[in-house]
Amino acid sequence: MTEPSHAATVPAPWIQHQLSRLLGQRGHAWLLQGPSGLGQYELGLALAQAWLCEAPTAVGPCGVCSSCHLVGSHAHPDFVVLMPETVMLALGWPLSESAQKEIDDKKRKPSKEIRVEAMRDTVAFAQRTSARGRGTAVLVYPAERMNHVTANALLKTLEEPPGDTRFVLASEATHQLLPTIRSRCQTHAMSWPEPAEALEWLLAQARTQGAPKATAEEARVWLLAAGGRPDDALAWARAGLSAQSWGLLPKALAQGDWTTLADWPAAQQLEVLQKLCHDLMASASGAAPRFFAAEHLPTAPRWGILARWSRELMDAARTVEHPFNPGLMQEAWIASTRQALGSRPPRG
Template sequence: MASKPDKPGGDGAEGRLGLDAARLPWLADTLTRTLASQRSHALLVSGPSGVGQMAFALALAKSWLCETPLADRPQRLACGHCGSCHLVDERSHPDLRLIVPEALRGEVGLDADEPGEGDGEGKSKKAKPSQEIKVDQIRTAIGFSELTAGRASTKVMLLHPAEALNTISANALLKTLEEPPGALRFVLSTSSPQSLLPTIRSRCQAIVLPRPEAAPAIAWLAGQGVDRPEVLLAASGEQPLVALAMHQAGLDAAAWLALPERVAAGDVAAFGGWALPQLIETLQKLCHDRLLVSVGAAPRYFAGARLVPGDVARLTAWAADLRRQSRHADHPYNAGLALEALLAQARDMGAAPRSDAASARPLRAGGPIHSRP
């Protein structure tokens, strides 16, 4: 039976289920190695978005704050049952400050309705939640770091994702990152370390999360109730949390493998309800794989699907066009028209033979699915 999230919350790639690193077996070795070897008060955890870098960062914070004596925790891992561990799980530990963009509060288990720290600027409820970590959040967090410890001798600031720091907030963080007051520790998680200010990167010890091995990732997905997990794992680009999000959004292996033929058939109805960025990303994967099979290589995302080779020059031009469109996908002038235009273009890239395997029901995938080919 699949385990369920402890509380309802975001079901994105970093949803609550994925926030418990103890349940993500591919992170275990790196976690114990990091706890044994860390030498800096600031760690920068990086990896592909769907492998659980936020879960990893939170596991570090939980281990640092755990109140069970280290002698009873040979690998320094959080015990998982002391008062401190429970408070971290409840996101109410007084010595842990989670700094995330307003738009991600629900996804990381914070109350999505509360304004973020230092966000009390009388903003309208209707305003779109911010995707940035704002300077006020950093200033409030620094104020927190200068107070005496509430419970533990250590305080932790966790920033996720660090690339959401804008230039002003990153600069506001720098001095505290360099000379933290007392026993303040930082953990920054990111899927895009190269986009951070070099001065932020240079103040942190880098921890790079490996891409999971297939076998434990497949076993884990099977344990979450995912049927034919190897198909969705490949579809996600080997990012298990993304594969789980696809499953939770209602996209199963058969629907994924039927997708190339439905695109080729110009089956617009199959993509009703899809968000534009999600469609573009999926078409990018399809284009990528058709290019591979066109040069005689094995597909990466659609292994097992019927993929027809095409003209390499045309497919390359299509890939470039999809890349261009992906930059504007969040602000389409008309999402419905854009979706139809994209599918018409995809159909014109060369039809796959229609087979009975393509089912007639719509492909469901309503949830947030983030991965990049």
């Protein structure tokens, strides 16, 4: 998962359209679903903010009342976010005092899952009376980071919610959620933006977030690298990805040249390999590639070789967050990529 942007205060146009539709419907629990990078977090946050707003409109929160300011400053007494601690820290949400102390005292690292202790606190929060008279709201993101114990702790509250509490669960992998969780929510499938709309938004965001000289060509490559997902594309922009380096990457990897990827996190390296494998499989079957320009791809090997490589990459994804030896893992990926694409080691 790519951590979403939290610098922008105005929702992207395609998020705003969806927000307006959701506010016109009734429901105490919504499940926002779709692949990463489409703005589940942003839409979930805007929906909760509109529920709590003192002067809401048909299109969303007013953005200027004290309630909106409290949500924006992550300090609203009637609003709780339920996230893995790693995500909360990345997005600037405060941890509970006990959790922060345990991490500060080096007793443990921030959790990558939604902890059951946090869920129990949230269930207790949902039983309280609203402090500001607009009800209470809970945002769970990414909802698939609940384990079975945590999810079961939420089930009863979703089934019999207090009268003034509303939930919004945002997920990038709803198949990982318990069926009983899904059945207790109204589902909203995230919309994909139009390419021109996404390009315009991405350029504006990149130019205000550390890439003031970003060009339309670079933005197109960021969107290409992200498979058309705007938030993921913005993450590529922040990482400093250049159009030239992305274009050269497939054939470099086929030759065993890992220079561009060497310092990237293991999960990001694996993501690139999976995208390359996907595009080669598409090319081999006569379809258009999705992540790289067709002219930048090496010659696709036989289908059986690609299928075996794809399975190896899927197996690697199960342990990429907890590698036994990152150095050996990268060497194995270099070797398997070169073997799959039929290249010999470059002469040194």
